[in-house]
Amino acid sequence: MSDIKARVSFLGKSANILIWLLLIGACAFVVTPLLFMFSASFMPAIDIMKLPYPWVSDHIHRQNYWNGLRGPDGSFVFLRNTLNSLIVALAVTITTVLLSSLSGYGLAKFRFKGRNAVFMLIMATMMIPFETIMIPLYMVSMKMGLQDSYAGLIVPFLTNAFGVFLMRQFLLTFPDEVLDAARIDGASEPRIFTHIVLPNSGPAIATLAILTFRSQWDNLLWPLLVVQSDEMKTIPLYITKFMAETHSDEGIMMAVAAMASLPMFILFFTMSKYFISTEGLHSTIKG
Amino acid sequence: MQYNKRFSMEQKKAVWGWIFVAPSLLFFLVFSFYPIFNAIYMSFFKKNLLSLKPPEFVGWGNYVYLFHSKTFWQSVSNTAVFTIGTFIPLVVFSLMLAVFIVSRPRFQKFFQMALYSPAALSSVVAALIWLLIFDPRGLANQTLNTLMRTSGVNYHWLSSSSMLRLSTIIVYFWKYVGYFTVVFVAGIGGIPDYLHEAALIDGADSWKDFWHITFPLLKPTTLLVSVMVMIQCLKTFSTQYLFSTSGAPTRPIDVITLSIYNTAIKDHNIGRASAMSVLLFLVMLILTWLQLRIAKTEDVTYN
Known part of the structure; x- marks a missing residue:
């Protein structure tokens, strides 16, 4: 998009800062749950329920993914x-x-x-x-x-x-x-x-x-x-x-959630052109 | 050659046209039109999902029952609360964010990608993540406690009925705010630069530019997005279903689709579920018709 829309300048410095804060705040709100999913997927369940939430656990709990793949009954x-x-x-x-x-x-x-x-x-x-x-x-x-x-x-x-x-x-x-x-x-x-x-x-x-x-x-x-x-x-x-x-183990739940989202995330990051630019008005009519 | 003499090029093309269109047409007749007529028909009958008894004609009975049913009105009002509570903040914030993003061209791509990313998740995963966030020991309470300068207060995100409704709204807002921001960014991109340039030369500041150029020209887009969001909200199902199956009280979030599902699958009452479907269909019909009309006028060029 060209500069002109940016050049139509904003209402001075304080408004400018406010806009930055809003944009960053919106991004934080949107991205935090995603980060939470990834972070919790590597944690043992007891760490996830710690107060305050630790974000990075002392021991990386990779077996969540393995246990998620195996399933509660080991049937894969x-x-x-x-x-x-x-x-x-x-x-x-x-x-x-x-x-x-x-x-x-x-x-x-x-x-x-x-x-x-x-x-x-x-x-x-x-x-x-x-x-x-x-x-x-x-x-x-x-x-x-x-x-x-x-x-x-x-x-x-x-x-x-x-x-x-x-x-x-x-x-x-x-x-x-x-x-x-x-x-x-x-x-x-x-x-x-x-x-x-x-x-x-x-x-x-x-x-x-x-x-x-x-x-x-x-x-x-x-x-x-x-x-x-x-x-x-x-x-x-x-x-x-x-x-x-298995409502008990939150770590495994998040690992499953992360694995289930993987295909869409790959698609999203490789084909973002088709997600973002062409998805204009008419393509969303479907609702 | 014989063939060519009997059929002109035009006639041959007409036949091919029909051949190309036929498969889809057949599909829509069988899988859209037949079922909706069937739903209307079944809504006048009493029919149990599992019993082999033939359906029994009850006239307007199912509708009369629904109009007197507290549960039905509860689910209508739940749907209305969810729809209004979601679509207003969604439209306002995505429009605002779009205007702000466009004013930061260097970071536009980044912001768009970041805000859009939850839309790539499936709604089941979204509900799952938020279920943990809304846990009494989860991030939602921690954040709100920090913001409100309280300590250790439980805000009952998943147990008090008004908070539960708010929670489903937050999940939906979170998932789609980026999506509609991108739609608005596309709309803003469609406004030709010279209009902004002209405003700039006439001495408009950004505030005036927004109110006199961007907003009026985005009006059709805004209307279209509003109706689109409303239609989507009326159909909401996954978040409410998952929250209620994982232990949250069902009643405050028993939206109409969830109610149809439960009436048919749990109560086996096909006739009543059909009547509810027909009523939902009528509301959707009006909204979709509105949407198509707006979409038509949306095709304006800015000359």
Whole structure:
């Protein structure tokens, strides 16, 4: 951002200092709990409950992580649950990107009877939040025997209206000449989609992929409904159960929390461009 | 070639358009429209989750029950308290922080990353961390004792009902304040420089610049963010669920989604849960419609 917004100078020194204090205070408020998580994850439980909180313990308690991985019953089910979360989040991300760009492309670049009606219909589903349809979906999934399966976890999220909207908006600006040139060269429509449209939609796909992955990684409500067995649990469910069972050892709890956050933190620090700059107004419409 | 003669290029393209759109359309019909109509339908029936008896038609019975139910109104008011208590500070602080961050261009990236980082956590992890912070021996009491110059006072973050409500609000505020700050920074970035330059030449100081340039042009963004936050808050579930399963009293934080979940899964009362879903849906419908309208007018350019 250019300097001009900074040059519109502030109300003198005292206001300037106040603003710095506020910014630093806000950062401290936001970052402290994260630091607490990391700090406590290396502590024996007795140290965490010391007054005042010591922040750095005399003995680094690395076994919290090992014990967190092993789980209270030594079954390493945490690893299995992490794998479940990855499988579900990746599968949903892939289908969402594919289906959204496919229909986004259809809506943006093809003229056909009923196109506007289809677009409006898809946009209307934005008004149907998942929380209001979870009960019927749950009943259907029970009837179809999707309980406790990957299919049950994945199918209700194959695509979403926001994804279609995002891809359509992006592809509206895609140059028609390129598509027509490919058609004249004899490329079939599916081939144009896979070889020209998809490879040139990088930024929009990255934004959509990250948003989708994150919301699935975070999903608690639906897995809570469809999953019964410990093996099929995803990470949010594992943590929920873990909390109820070993409420005593805070150190292990924080180690599990830190391990569960690792994938998102890696994604956040390597792809922060797509988290921060492109996540403008429209990408957050999904809510 | 035969094919080409019978179908023009345009007609062929129309067919392909339908083919591309069809999978998503089918998905939305089955997994969005069918369930919402089903929820509306089921809200007029009495149906037990586990019994094999066919649903029994009760007309407006479920709705009448809800309107007379103290628990239902309690959860409506819990949701309202949470939504209002969260969205006002969230919007005010994220707007303020965004304006301040933009005025510090050298540190903008750093502040954005730092403030945004909790949004990368899952809400379950967030609730878990704060559960320890709100522990009677945790950081929350220690900090408040230092600030208030008291010693050893327990503020009952997780046991007194008003503090418990405040606690869920704090968790939510903490997780999303950076997220919406970034949204506002994007909005401020969209205001062209020459408007600020013009104000500067006209002798405006930063205060005037904010009130006469930045704020009016951010109004659509602010409205949009407000509605977005409201919609999100109405759907809040994870924090309340985790706090209540780990021993905090449920009643003060029994928000509407938690109530729907418990009615269906614990009480097995599908009809009543559906009626609650439909009422939530109606509120969301109004808010989303508002959001889409604002989003439309938001597309203004600043020329």
